[in-house]
Amino acid sequence: MISPGRSHLVKDPIWVEPNVISVKSASRNKAAVVRPTPKPVIAPYITKWSSEVDPPGTVIEVGGGIGYADEKPNDRDRHGVLWARAAQRPGEGRPLFARVHPFRQRRAMRMLLCGVCGGPADRDEDGVLWLLTDHRDDWPDWPARMAAVEPPVCRPCVHLSVRLCPALRRGAVAVRARRYPITAVRGARYTGGQRPRAVEDATVFLDDPRIRWVKAVNLARTLQDCTVIEVDDVRA
Secondary structure (H helix, E strand, C coil): CCCCCCCCCCCCCEECCCCCEEEECCCCCCEEEECCCCCEECCCCCEEECCCCCCCCCEEECCCCEEECCCCHHHECCCCCEECCCCCCCCCCCEEEEEECHHHHHHHHHHCECCCCCCECCEECCEEEEEEECCCCCCCCCCCCCEECCCCCCHHHHHHHHHHCHHHHCCEEEEEEEECCEEEEEEEEECCCCCCCEEEEEEEECCCHHHHHEEEEEEEEECEEEEEECHHHCCC
């Protein structure tokens, strides 16, 4: 097993066993095994893997909100927010690129680690570096006041991410933020009752009373005092 704190991108690429092809040898008429050269699977640090099956956890109503029937101290963070449970087996199985691992995402956000390689995010006098899908048309000073669930990045991972990620290839921008307080979580919001059920995925701020009804999967920082930088202007 690979340590959760290590990179799965540049320093420790994960190799997937290629398909084994059986062919007939013309000279001996025997089956021979041909193994193609394996290609590395490059998966960001925060990506969930197929072997990381969610542990069981029955959600119940408790204390004006939700909790687990068998709740443990590490099921909640320092803000008292309930978090989705997740197994820790990075590098085992196949990467599920559309899914984020709750623990590693939260760790990267709390410690300001690069969400791609797991190392320290880049920072200078203009602030900590983020790589975001370009939505500058959303409001005049975007991304100021945006609750970002994407962890920051280091400079070497900026160009690698844009090259490999389809969403970023369609339009990406680098941002440096001088202030970036932890302000919210994203997750499933539940209704109350004998059997609480999830009704929506939502970003809920920590001072919102609805936070007691959320099972979080992402930690969010609000980006403030931002400088937008074109990706080509970021030195590798």
